[in-house]
Amino acid sequence: MSSETPSTPLVTFVGAESGTWLIDRIEALTGEPIVPAKWLDIRSGDCAQCPNNWILRGAVSHARYTTSEESLKLTAKQPALGRAEATSAALIPIRKSAAWWALAQDERRAIYEERSRHTTVGLEYLPRIARRLHHSRDLGEPFDFLTWFEFAPEHEVAFEELLARLRASEEWEYVDREIDIRVRRVG
Amino acid sequence: MSSETPSTPLVTFVGAESGTWLIDRIEALTGEPIVPAKWLDIRSGDCAQCPNNWILRGAVSHARYTTSEESLKLTAKQPALGRAEATSAALIPIRKSAAWWALAQDERRAIYEERSRHTTVGLEYLPRIARRLHHSRDLGEPFDFLTWFEFAPEHEVAFEELLARLRASEEWEYVDREIDIRVRRVG
Numbered sequence: 001m002s003s004e005t006p007s008t009p010l011v012t013f014v015g016a017e018s019g020t021w022l023i024d025r026i027e028a029l030t031g032e033p034i035v036p037a038k039w040l041d042i043r044s045g046d047c048a049q050c051p052n053n054w055i056l057r058g059a060v061s062h063a064r065y066t067t068s069e070e071s072l073k074l075t076a077k078q079p080a081l082g083r084a085e086a087t088s089a090a091l092i093p094i095r096k097s098a099a100w101w102a103l104a105q106d107e108r109r110a111i112y113e114e115r116s117r118h119t120t121v122g123l124e125y126l127p128r129i130a131r132r133l134h135h136s137r138d139l140g141e142p143f144d145f146l147t148w149f150e151f152a153p154e155h156e157v158a159f160e161e162l163l164a165r166l167r168a169s170e171e172w173e174y175v176d177r178e179i180d181i182r183v184r185r186v187g
Numbered sequence: 188m189s190s191e192t193p194s195t196p197l198v199t200f201v202g203a204e205s206g207t208w209l210i211d212r213i214e215a216l217t218g219e220p221i222v223p224a225k226w227l228d229i230r231s232g233d234c235a236q237c238p239n240n241w242i243l244r245g246a247v248s249h250a251r252y253t254t255s256e257e258s259l260k261l262t263a264k265q266p267a268l269g270r271a272e273a274t275s276a277a278l279i280p281i282r283k284s285a286a287w288w289a290l291a292q293d294e295r296r297a298i299y300e301e302r303s304r305h306t307t308v309g310l311e312y313l314p315r316i317a318r319r320l321h322h323s324r325d326l327g328e329p330f331d332f333l334t335w336f337e338f339a340p341e342h343e344v345a346f347e348e349l350l351a352r353l354r355a356s357e358e359w360e361y362v363d364r365e366i367d368i369r370v371r372r373v374g
Contacts, residue, residue, distance in 0.1 A: 006327040007285065007288065007324070008324055008325050008327065010327055059324075059325040059326075059327070061324065061325050062288045062289075063291070063292065064251065064292060065292055066291055066292055067291050067292060067293040068290075068291035068293055068294050070291070071291045098194065101194065101249045102249075103255075104250070104253055104254050104255035104257070104258045105250065105251060105252055105253055105254060105296075106254040106255055107255050109292075135325050137194070137195055137246075137248065138195050138246040138248050138322050138325045138326060139246075139325060139326065140193040140195065140197055140246070
């Protein structure tokens with residue numbers, strides 16, 4: 001009884017021996033690492049039969065904290081994926097702790113935005129850094145979120161700054177597993 | 188790379204020719220019906236190989252709108268599933284419209300609670316009606332939510348009143364598919 005055109009499209013990230021994006025490095029920042037892979041491929045839908053070193057899946061779903069005002073600001077500034085000049089990219093899987101998920105919606109929102117400024121900080125880096133969030137938690141995946149970022153190589157410094165600011169925030173005290181996978185589009 | 192003890196346990200509802208809960212009736216209130224079945228079974232985890240007329244899956248995940256204050260009230264009053272006297276039950280799968288999912292978090296919350304009083308109304312029926320919500324939307328399922336209710340037969344009138352109040356709310360204007368499956372525990 002699965003619907004034919006899912007309203008929350010499933011995206012599968014495949015770490016393998018061939019693919020579209022060449023993996024430059026995989027760094028385990030917090031928690032258990034993942035095994036190495038040479039290439040990263042991004043597939044629509046499931047890919048259980050794809051040859052792989054690892055597979056990470058997430059659904060492109062609705063935003064969980066964004067207010068209507070923030071949503072308007074984001075929509076006005078955020079670029080599409082697939083820009084020709086955006087040949088650098090990163091896949092950052094994170095998992096949040098049981099303590100985070102035990103918080104109520106208002107408590108999570110207060111940490112996420114009122115205190116950590118997640119959306120406000122992210123807005124400063126638009127339209128340089130394109131971003132797509134994938135929700136994995138309800139899928140029984142090892143990570144809660146997979147965030148995919150695309151940018152021109154000249155904006156790598158800005159991207160590092162964005163990550164450093166988020167990682168220094170109160171919200172990140174609840175991140176108990178984080179992998180940073182850097183890739184570039186080849187050919 | 189699926190985790191061994193998922194933090195959002197998957198539950199599978201199986202409509203079949205045998206099971207634990209005898210299906211009294213299946214009513215399609217809004218949108219497409221589902222095919223009939225005689226029995227309903229509730230399984231932990233996936234059940235792709237289970238003989239079935241239909242399978243509906245959902246993850247027991249964190250609450251998306253509940254504030255910390257509301258959460259304390261719910262925790263204080265809500266009973267566990269599986270009470271001996273709760274031999275009546277209902278599975279109510281619903282899907283919400285694209286218009287609902289296009290709303291921002293603050294807009295959805297305002298409709299859900301400030302205007303429709305979903306939690307406040309539900310609290311009035313605790314501890315008579317036990318309830319567990321399953322999130323299905325990100326799983327690519329045909330419904331967004333599966334709610335499972337258990338109650339003693341003497342509280343069926345109260346249960347009908349609860350449903351009538353929720354279905355009359357502004358929130359329900361966004362429900363574009365709803366099935367009402369009534370069951371009872373036999374033996």
